[in-house]
Amino acid sequence: xTDQLDTQQVRLRAQALExxxxxxxxxxxxxxxxxxxxxxxxxxxxxxxxxxxxxxTDSEFKHRLLEDATETIREFDxxxxxxxxxxxxxxxxxxxxxxxxxxxxxxxxxxxxxPPRWYKDPAYRSRAVREPxxxxxxMGLDLPESRRIRVWDSSAEIxxxxxPRRPDGAEEASLEELTGLVTRDAMIGVAEL
Amino acid sequence: MDGIxxxxxxxxxxxxxxxxxxxxxxxxxxxxxxxxxxxIVRRGWLGNIDRFRHAIERxxxxxxxxxxxxxxxxxxxxxxLEEGGHLTCEDLDRLVRQKGGFDEDQALVRAxxxxxxxxxxxxxxxxxxxxxxxxxxxPHFALGERVRTSAHGHDGHTRLPGxxxxxxGEVVALHGAWxxxxxxxxxxxxxxxxxxxxxxxxxxxxxxxGEPGTEVCVDLFEPYLESCEG
Amino acid sequence: MADRTEAVGAxxxxxxxxxxxxxxxxxxSMAVCLSDCGAFAWDDxxxxxxxxxxxxxxxxxxxxxxxxxxxxxxxxxxxxxADIADRVQTLAQAPHEx
Numbered sequence: 001x002t003d004q005l006d007t008q009q010v011r012l013r014a015q016a017l018e019x020x021x022x023x024x025x026x027x028x029x030x031x032x033x034x035x036x037x038x039x040x041x042x043x044x045x046x047x048x049x050x051x052x053x054x055x056x057t058d059s060e061f062k063h064r065l066l067e068d069a070t071e072t073i074r075e076f077d078x079x080x081x082x083x084x085x086x087x088x089x090x091x092x093x094x095x096x097x098x099x100x101x102x103x104x105x106x107x108x109x110x111x112x113x114x115p116p117r118w119y120k121d122p123a124y125r126s127r128a129v130r131e132p133x134x135x136x137x138x139m140g141l142d143l144p145e146s147r148r149i150r151v152w153d154s155s156a157e158i159x160x161x162x163x164p165r166r167p168d169g170a171e172e173a174s175l176e177e178l179t180g181l182v183t184r185d186a187m188i189g190v191a192e193l
Numbered sequence: 194m195d196g197i198x199x200x201x202x203x204x205x206x207x208x209x210x211x212x213x214x215x216x217x218x219x220x221x222x223x224x225x226x227x228x229x230x231x232x233i234v235r236r237g238w239l240g241n242i243d244r245f246r247h248a249i250e251r252x253x254x255x256x257x258x259x260x261x262x263x264x265x266x267x268x269x270x271x272x273x274l275e276e277g278g279h280l281t282c283e284d285l286d287r288l289v290r291q292k293g294g295f296d297e298d299q300a301l302v303r304a305x306x307x308x309x310x311x312x313x314x315x316x317x318x319x320x321x322x323x324x325x326x327x328x329x330x331x332p333h334f335a336l337g338e339r340v341r342t343s344a345h346g347h348d349g350h351t352r353l354p355g356x357x358x359x360x361x362g363e364v365v366a367l368h369g370a371w372x373x374x375x376x377x378x379x380x381x382x383x384x385x386x387x388x389x390x391x392x393x394x395x396x397x398x399x400x401x402x403g404e405p406g407t408e409v410c411v412d413l414f415e416p417y418l419e420s421c422e423g
Numbered sequence: 424m425a426d427r428t429e430a431v432g433a434x435x436x437x438x439x440x441x442x443x444x445x446x447x448x449x450x451x452s453m454a455v456c457l458s459d460c461g462a463f464a465w466d467d468x469x470x471x472x473x474x475x476x477x478x479x480x481x482x483x484x485x486x487x488x489x490x491x492x493x494x495x496x497x498x499x500x501x502x503x504x505a506d507i508a509d510r511v512q513t514l515a516q517a518p519h520e521x
Binding site: 010011012013014015016017018019020021024026027031032033 | 444446447449450452453456457459460462485486489492493496501502506507510511513514515
Binding site: 084085087102103104105116117118120121122123124125126127129130131132133134135138139145146147148149150151152153154155156157158 | 198199200201202203204206207208209210211212215246249258261262323324325352353354356366368371374388390392398399403404405406407408409410411412413414
């Protein structure tokens, strides 16, 4: 390779190499696609979303998840951002859960990826424990007065994730479609679906 | 330590600002700090996570609030590298001056990819030892028991937030024994102790100003707690 | 797979690999697949990557990576330098789909 290639040249060169290798049957295009797929789905909110969708559709799994989330998520083989102990807390018609870390910015990385900036900023960290109802309302989630709010301050090495309520009207949805409905904010507890 | 980092319940920070389509890193230097951090952890220069958290807590208060998250990481890393004798702040300043930025420096390219340059076997997938420990001591408190939290903090690192001091709550979960950060951050050894989730009513924490129908659950170590019963 | 990408210092954030453009992901995947099928040993490739990073310190990571991959394949004799050059030219002249 000559020095200082521009991006277009490099892209071309990568394509050329791939097409040669495929042509000579050293590689199959589908192999490469599969590896990319694995890379792209390794970490991030999609991991948490898969856990949530599974819990919505499999009551035995959900039961185990709420009893012992650490052990239950092992079957997903998530990599990166290890969680020593995970606790999943369930939102219901009577209870709403919200996760914060007032002392630093502890967050279930392996399931939700990197935390958003607001989660690490002083405004959320200071207010979530003192006026959670107002904070949620400001963030667009108005809960009925009757709904009890439980805030989880991650002050040790235990990490928390919210199991949101399953949205109405998604009874026919497939596991894949359900996974696509779950948002990061719902798994922190600042949104509903 | 009663530092600015202990933000729970503090007032005056205004609205929560959300950023649509937020990228993983806002600027390249943030990713540099992230990778440098990973490298430093692998080299074992960090000591332990409690030490690192305490280094961040010691950032000058106004800087703590104005630095972004990765800015706080960088300041914490510099403190630990200097205290560990690995690098002086003058060295860092010189590097930054020479290169007009720290991610362009070849030394840091190496630091960011240590496994490429040094044939270190990376820690096992389980992430090493972790903080959970087995102890023969049985937990002092039981599920459902009412406990009062310690009224005072101390000068060092602690995971007892200010807003739950001298408050009464209920044990809602037992988690076994874990490394005690208050000791581990200061070279006092792991001193594992039992960890509990304690639930506090909003009104207990904030008086009549508390929102009705709210509670806060906090993970607290046994030395922070005393029984309210008997 | 994670231990291999880790061992060659592929840029990642929070355990997630970071690709600025799709071709970068394909290049990394090619290398992984080729070592899986025994075209070369991962450690040989890693050694060449170290050389490529040192030889072109100012280039982006995946340019170094691609150079190392080419070099490794040339060394195994599976591909000739001229093949790559020809293919680049063919592709450059081909009408683009987009």
